[in-house]
Amino acid sequence: MPHAPQDKIAPLLTPEGWELLASLGPYQEDSSFELNSALRKAGHSPDLVSAVLTQSRLRTKAEAKFGEFSRQMLFTQAGLEQATRLNVAARHAQRFAGAGVSHVADLGCGLGADSLALASLDVTVTAVEMDETTAACATVNLIPFPNATVVHADATAVPLDGIDGVWLDPARRVTSTSGTKRIWDPEAFSPPLSFVEALAASGKAVGVKMGPGMPHDSVPHNCEAQWVSVAGDVTEVALWFNAVRRPGVRRAALVLGPSGAAELTSGEDFGAGPEAPMGPVEGYLYEPDGAVIRAGLVADVALGLGGHLVDEHIAYICAPALVDTPFARAYKVLDVMPYNVKALKAWVKAEGITVLDIKKRGTAVTPEELRKQLLPGGKNPAKKGGTKTATLVLTRIGEDRVAIVVEPVTSV
Numbered sequence: 001m002p003h004a005p006q007d008k009i010a011p012l013l014t015p016e017g018w019e020l021l022a023s024l025g026p027y028q029e030d031s032s033f034e035l036n037s038a039l040r041k042a043g044h045s046p047d048l049v050s051a052v053l054t055q056s057r058l059r060t061k062a063e064a065k066f067g068e069f070s071r072q073m074l075f076t077q078a079g080l081e082q083a084t085r086l087n088v089a090a091r092h093a094q095r096f097a098g099a100g101v102s103h104v105a106d107l108g109c110g111l112g113a114d115s116l117a118l119a120s121l122d123v124t125v126t127a128v129e130m131d132e133t134t135a136a137c138a139t140v141n142l143i144p145f146p147n148a149t150v151v152h153a154d155a156t157a158v159p160l161d162g163i164d165g166v167w168l169d170p171a172r173r174v175t176s177t178s179g180t181k182r183i184w185d186p187e188a189f190s191p192p193l194s195f196v197e198a199l200a201a202s203g204k205a206v207g208v209k210m211g212p213g214m215p216h217d218s219v220p221h222n223c224e225a226q227w228v229s230v231a232g233d234v235t236e237v238a239l240w241f242n243a244v245r246r247p248g249v250r251r252a253a254l255v256l257g258p259s260g261a262a263e264l265t266s267g268e269d270f271g272a273g274p275e276a277p278m279g280p281v282e283g284y285l286y287e288p289d290g291a292v293i294r295a296g297l298v299a300d301v302a303l304g305l306g307g308h309l310v311d312e313h314i315a316y317i318c319a320p321a322l323v324d325t326p327f328a329r330a331y332k333v334l335d336v337m338p339y340n341v342k343a344l345k346a347w348v349k350a351e352g353i354t355v356l357d358i359k360k361r362g363t364a365v366t367p368e369e370l371r372k373q374l375l376p377g378g379k380n381p382a383k384k385g386g387t388k389t390a391t392l393v394l395t396r397i398g399e400d401r402v403a404i405v406v407e408p409v410t411s412v
Contacts, residue, residue, distance in 0.1 A: 009074055009136060011048040012055060020044065021052050027060040066113070074137040079111040084169065084209065087256060088228055088235060089117035092167060092207060097121045099243040101165035101205050107155035108169050108191065112138035112148075114209075118167070119145035126163065128155045130190075156191045165205040165244070168196055186210070186218055193218070200241035208239045212294055216270040226252040227291040232329075234290035253291035255326050262326035264297050274299050276317070279308030281336045283320040285393060285406055286328035287359070301327045311397050314362040322409060331391065331406035339363070339394060339401035341373055348374045353390045360394040363401055370394075 011017045020039070032053060039049045058080055062070035065085040075083075084092070092114055096104050102124060106115045109127035111134065118125045125148040129135035135152040142148040151158060160166065170189035186193035193208075197220055200206045212227055212234040219225045219237075224245040227237045240246070252265040266273055276299035286305060288298050298315045302308060305328070307319030322330060337343065348356065356375055358367035393404040 008047070008051055009055070009076075009133060011045070011051040012074065013136070013140075016044075017048055017052065020048065021055055024052065024056045027053075027056040029057075032057075069116070073111070073141045075111060076134055076137060079134050079137065082169070082171070083111050084113045085230055085235065086113060086117065088230065089113045090120075091228075091254070092209075092238065093117035093121050093123065095207060095240065095244045096165045096167070096205060097123055099165075099205055101243065103163045104165040104167055105158065105160055105163045106167045106169075107158070108171060109138050109150070110134060110169055112141040112150070114167055114169065115142055115148050115150075116145070119148040122147065123165075125149070126151060126158070128153055128158050130154050156195055160199075160204070163204070166199050166207075168199075168206075168208040170196075170208065170210075186214070193220075196239070203242060205243035206241040207244050209236050210239060212237050212290070216296065219270070224249045224252065225295070226254055227294040228254045228256065229289050229291035230256045232257070232289065234294060237294065251295045251297070253289065253295040253297050253327065255289050255291055257326060259326065264292060264295070264300060264327055266295075266297060266300065270296055273297075274303055276302035277308045278312060279310070279318060281310050281333055281397070281402070281404055282318050283333060284318065284322050284409070285310075285331045285333050285404060286317040286319065286325070287331070287393075288315050288317065288328045289326075292327050297327075301325065310395065311362065314395055316361060316393070316395055330409040331393070332409055333404060333406055335405040337403045337405070339365075339403045341370070344370075344392075344403060345374050348390075349376075351390065352388050354387045355389040357389065357391040358394065359391070362396040363394050365394050365401075367394075 012021055036049055036053060040046065055074060058075040059070045062075055062080055065083055066073060067086060069086065096118060104118050104123055104125055106125055106127045109115050109129045112127055115125045115127040119142065127138055127142065127148060127150045129138055129152060132152060135150055139150040142150060170191055196206065196208045214237050219239065222241065224240040225237055226240065228235050248267045249265045250267055250269055252263055254261065254263045286307065288301050292298060292301055293315045302317045305317060305319045305323045305325060307317045310316050310318055317328065356371055358371055360367060391406050391408060393406055395402060
């Protein structure tokens with residue numbers, strides 16, 4: 001895998017490089033030029049200064065995924081983009097530990113996030129990474145764990161004798177000097193999905209992280225598929241086989257938010273399960289979490305809310321009452337209007353609206369373009385006194401396009 005010049009880590013793997021990196025505080029973009037000049041004047045080589053500043057920037061960015069652990073880790077740009085958040089990796093590790101798996105091969109370990117989580121639960125880990133620079137980063141990141149070993153090799157060629165569990169995070173991007181590009185075909189991943197299925201056929205406990213947009217018809221029939229969202233962002237679908245697959249669970253939505261974790265599961269296959277009734281826009285509008293939508297569990301949420309869909313093809317739910325749920329965001333319905341730009345512009349003017357939040361589903365309207373048409377000046381102003389905010393939800397009900405005026409519910 002080609003690496004961008006900024007991914008060079010060799011200058012850091014020296015006492016001088018490591019000490020210099022440790023001496024820097026959080027990365028500040030606006031002062032990076034001055035810091036670069038100061039470090040060079042202090043006698044450090046341009047290569048070392050470049051490597052140190054790049055790592056400082058990546059470490060600061062990585063705090064969102066790794067917290068305080070990021071301060072002692074090494075990263076590559078592409079590796080950080082694909083790395084599992086530590087709180088999600090911990091749940092992967094708990095699957096294996098809970099199933100009594102003692103030795104896991106982390107094939108395509110990347111920077112080592114999942115290996116770190118597994119090793120912290122006293123599971124023996126063999127972390128395998130084909131890319132030399134990434135493997136070097138993983139080696140540094142796993143130094144605190146004597147029960148973790150990094151192997152620089154092709155994940156598909158490592159012997160798995162004596163190993164009872166396998167975790168895979170296939171490379172779903174190709175990297176070049178101009179950046180990274182996402183791959184969509186599961187058979188083009190490295191390693192491909194067929195390799196994962198062959199491992200599962202051997203009877204080992206197997207888990208694999210896939211992109212959340214994976215089509216339902218690509219999900220193997222003999223696994224559990226668990227979509228995961230973190231703070232509203234759908235990060236992955238994990239496929240679980242054999243000992244790490246839960247009995248009676250075919251698909252699941254795991255929602256990790258400020259209030260903790262909540263999960264919705266179904267034993268039914270994709271396309272099966274309960275159907276929600278249809279009904280009018282009324283009371284409260286609920287926008288299901290992305291993991292719920294991906295897992296095909298919108299009808300389950302609607303029934304749990306005592307609600308209904310406003311259109312059978314669109315993931316908006318309405319219910320007469322406000323119900324607290326971690327699986328959807330609630331809005332109070334204030335008004336429903338036909339979608340008409342001229343009428344909406346008149347409404348914005350009459351109401352004195354200066355800040356407009358536009359959400360949409362099931363319509364080709366671009367919120368940014370519509371906002372330019374509706375607001376005086378064409379965009380939301382900078383925060384200042386005297387603003388009036390409104391939220392519009394644009395959707396389709398049958399053949400009709402509608403604009404629903406709503407008010408976000410902050411708490412129940």
